[in-house]
Amino acid sequence: MCEACSSATRGFLAAGDCEGLTSLVEEVEFTSHWSYEDDSNNDSTNASNDSVRNRSMVETRVPRYWSWHQQSGEGSFVPSPDLNGWMLTIDAQNLSVGYHYRLCLDVDGVGTMQGYGYTGVKAFVSPVKATDVDLPLPRARDAELQLSCPLGPSGASAFLATSCDTTLPATTRVTSLGEVRTASVPVLSAGSASACSVMLDTAHLPGGRHFTLCVGVAGSGASLGMIGLPALGDALVKVYVTPISAFTSPRGHGVVLLGQNEKLFITCSRCTGSSEVFISSGACFVGLASANSSFKSTPTFASLLLGSSSQWEAVLDTSAMPAGQAYRLCVDLDGHIDSTLGPGDSGQFVRISGVLAVSATGLAASRVTVPLQCSGCSTSTAAYLSSSCSVGPLDVISGPLRDAPVSMALDGMGGFTVTPGISGLELFRHYDLCVDLDGIGTVSESFFSGHSVFLSGLLQVLGFSTVFKAPAQPISLSCSGCIDTSKAYLGLSCGGAGGFAAALGATAKAAPTTVIRTSGTSELLSVDAALLDAGKHYVLCWQQYEQCGPGMV
Known part of the structure; x- marks a missing residue:
C-alpha cells in the first residue's frame, strides 16, 4: 500500500543505492594502503626542516571483491485491477533471478520536489511466473504442480509452506514439516520453452488450506551490491490443497x-x-x-x-x-x-x-432428427452424436464413432431440431448428444449436453402400428442391421446402456419377445399386449448388443 503514490509516481529495482537511474556498470570495492613519497630530491639543504612538508601521501588501492550494480528499467504506477492499490510494471531483464532487490520510488515522478529514495521494501526476482488465481493440487505423494518459467528453471528448487522464510540462503534444502510445509524439490523443465513443474509430496498436508510456493536459486552464489547473497523467496504462486x-x-x-x-x-x-x-x-x-x-x-x-x-x-x-x-x-x-x-x-x-430436454431419446436410422428445448441455442449452435464428447473449442470434429458437427434449426414452435450425421456410428447403441452453443465462436465450448439418444436400425412399421389389448399381437417391421438374437417389447420407457437387465426393471410393459425374421430386412414380432392399458401410446424397445433403447414410438 502506498498512500502518497499516484499515477505520476515512478519506480525501479536496484541492487545498490536509489540516487537515480544508471546504466549497468561494473563496481569495485577497494582496500586502501597509504605510504609517503619524498619529493625533496635528496636536497640536503631541505632535509632538516622541510622533509615533512615535501612528502606527499600516496594511496595504493587493492581490489577486495567485484560485483555488479544492477538496476531494472524505470516504470510508472497504474491502479491495480481491484482498484485497492497500485501496480508497478518494469523491465527486469537485466536483473538476476534469486535475489531480493531494493524498491526505489520517486513519488512525484517528473516533479522536482522529491527524488528517488529507498522504500525499505524488497522485491524477489523469481524464475517462476506469479499467478492471479490459486492453483489446485491434490493430496498425493507425487502431486505435479505445473508452472511457467519464462527463462527456464534456472536451477531452482521449490517447496510449499504456509510462509517463506526469506532470511534463509537460496542453497537451503528444507525437509517436510508436518502440516506446515513440503520438502524441497528441483524445478524441472516441462517440455516447452517456458513450461516447468515441480513434483511435490503433499500427502501429509491438510486438504482445504492455502500454501505459498517458496523458491531458491543459488546461481553463482555471489554477493551482489547492497543486497547480498541470493535467498529464498516467495514466488507469489498460491496453491490450494483440495479436499x-x-x-x-x-x-x-x-x-x-x-x-x-x-x-x-x-x-x-x-x-x-x-x-x-x-x-x-x-x-x-x-x-x-x-x-x-x-x-x-x-x-x-x-x-x-x-x-x-x-x-x-x-x-x-x-x-x-x-x-x-x-x-x-x-x-x-x-x-x-x-x-x-x-x-x-x-x-x-x-x-x-443449455439443452433442457430432448423430445425423442430414440432415433431410427431412417429418420435421424432430434427435437429439443434449449436455452441459449441459436442457428449457430453446433451439435453431433458421439460415444464420447470432445471437450473444448469446437474445431473440425470427426473420426471414429462420430461425424462432423451440424447446425441447429428452429422448429417454428420455440424449440430446435438437429439432424446429426450417423455415417460413422454403429446401430443399436447409445450416443451422447454433444453441443457447442455458439458453434465456432469462442465464448462457449463443446461438451456433453446432458442427454443421450439410442440409434436403432428400425426403418418403418409395415402395415398398421396399432395393436389390441390381447396376446400374440403381430407387428411387422423393416429393419437394417437387426440380428437373430434381438429382442423387443412395448413399454412406457426403455432401459438404457445398462442393457436388457435394466430394461426389465422399467415401467409396465409387454413381455419381451424374440424377433422372427421373415425376409432380408423384414422382422415379425408377436407381442403379448393383454396387460397393457388400452388407449395409450407405447414405445417399441429394442435390445441388441447388450444395450436396450427406444427403437420406435
Missing part, C-alpha cells in the same frame, strides 16, 4: 442443466456440515457470489450422504448462470461465516448445458 478428490452429477460427465436444484455428489475427505461449495467462472472468491449470480452460484451447504463420511451431496442453483461454459468447483471447508480457511479451487470443473 475434493472427485465428483459426479446425475447426468454424468460433470454436467448439470440450468435449474434451481441441480445435484452434485462429491467425494470430500475433510468436509463437514459447515462446508460450502459453489461454482465460479473465475477465482474462487465468495464475496462475488451474492453480488453477481451470473458468474457464481450462491454458496450452498454440502449434505452428508447416508452411510459414508466422505460422500456428500450439494444442490446448486444454476438458473441465472450462462450455459455452455465450464465453471470451477469451489469449496470452503469451514463455510463463509468462518473466515479461517477461506474458499479454494478444487481442481474440478462443472459444465452447464
Whole structure:
C-alpha cells in the first residue's frame, strides 16, 4: 500500500543505492594502503626542516571483491485491477533471478520536489511466473504442480509452506514439516520453452488450506551490491490443497442443466456440515457470489450422504448462470461465516448445458432428427452424436464413432431440431448428444449436453402400428442391421446402456419377445399386449448388443 503514490509516481529495482537511474556498470570495492613519497630530491639543504612538508601521501588501492550494480528499467504506477492499490510494471531483464532487490520510488515522478529514495521494501526476482488465481493440487505423494518459467528453471528448487522464510540462503534444502510445509524439490523443465513443474509430496498436508510456493536459486552464489547473497523467496504462486478428490452429477460427465436444484455428489475427505461449495467462472472468491449470480452460484451447504463420511451431496442453483461454459468447483471447508480457511479451487470443473430436454431419446436410422428445448441455442449452435464428447473449442470434429458437427434449426414452435450425421456410428447403441452453443465462436465450448439418444436400425412399421389389448399381437417391421438374437417389447420407457437387465426393471410393459425374421430386412414380432392399458401410446424397445433403447414410438 502506498498512500502518497499516484499515477505520476515512478519506480525501479536496484541492487545498490536509489540516487537515480544508471546504466549497468561494473563496481569495485577497494582496500586502501597509504605510504609517503619524498619529493625533496635528496636536497640536503631541505632535509632538516622541510622533509615533512615535501612528502606527499600516496594511496595504493587493492581490489577486495567485484560485483555488479544492477538496476531494472524505470516504470510508472497504474491502479491495480481491484482498484485497492497500485501496480508497478518494469523491465527486469537485466536483473538476476534469486535475489531480493531494493524498491526505489520517486513519488512525484517528473516533479522536482522529491527524488528517488529507498522504500525499505524488497522485491524477489523469481524464475517462476506469479499467478492471479490459486492453483489446485491434490493430496498425493507425487502431486505435479505445473508452472511457467519464462527463462527456464534456472536451477531452482521449490517447496510449499504456509510462509517463506526469506532470511534463509537460496542453497537451503528444507525437509517436510508436518502440516506446515513440503520438502524441497528441483524445478524441472516441462517440455516447452517456458513450461516447468515441480513434483511435490503433499500427502501429509491438510486438504482445504492455502500454501505459498517458496523458491531458491543459488546461481553463482555471489554477493551482489547492497543486497547480498541470493535467498529464498516467495514466488507469489498460491496453491490450494483440495479436499475434493472427485465428483459426479446425475447426468454424468460433470454436467448439470440450468435449474434451481441441480445435484452434485462429491467425494470430500475433510468436509463437514459447515462446508460450502459453489461454482465460479473465475477465482474462487465468495464475496462475488451474492453480488453477481451470473458468474457464481450462491454458496450452498454440502449434505452428508447416508452411510459414508466422505460422500456428500450439494444442490446448486444454476438458473441465472450462462450455459455452455465450464465453471470451477469451489469449496470452503469451514463455510463463509468462518473466515479461517477461506474458499479454494478444487481442481474440478462443472459444465452447464443449455439443452433442457430432448423430445425423442430414440432415433431410427431412417429418420435421424432430434427435437429439443434449449436455452441459449441459436442457428449457430453446433451439435453431433458421439460415444464420447470432445471437450473444448469446437474445431473440425470427426473420426471414429462420430461425424462432423451440424447446425441447429428452429422448429417454428420455440424449440430446435438437429439432424446429426450417423455415417460413422454403429446401430443399436447409445450416443451422447454433444453441443457447442455458439458453434465456432469462442465464448462457449463443446461438451456433453446432458442427454443421450439410442440409434436403432428400425426403418418403418409395415402395415398398421396399432395393436389390441390381447396376446400374440403381430407387428411387422423393416429393419437394417437387426440380428437373430434381438429382442423387443412395448413399454412406457426403455432401459438404457445398462442393457436388457435394466430394461426389465422399467415401467409396465409387454413381455419381451424374440424377433422372427421373415425376409432380408423384414422382422415379425408377436407381442403379448393383454396387460397393457388400452388407449395409450407405447414405445417399441429394442435390445441388441447388450444395450436396450427406444427403437420406435
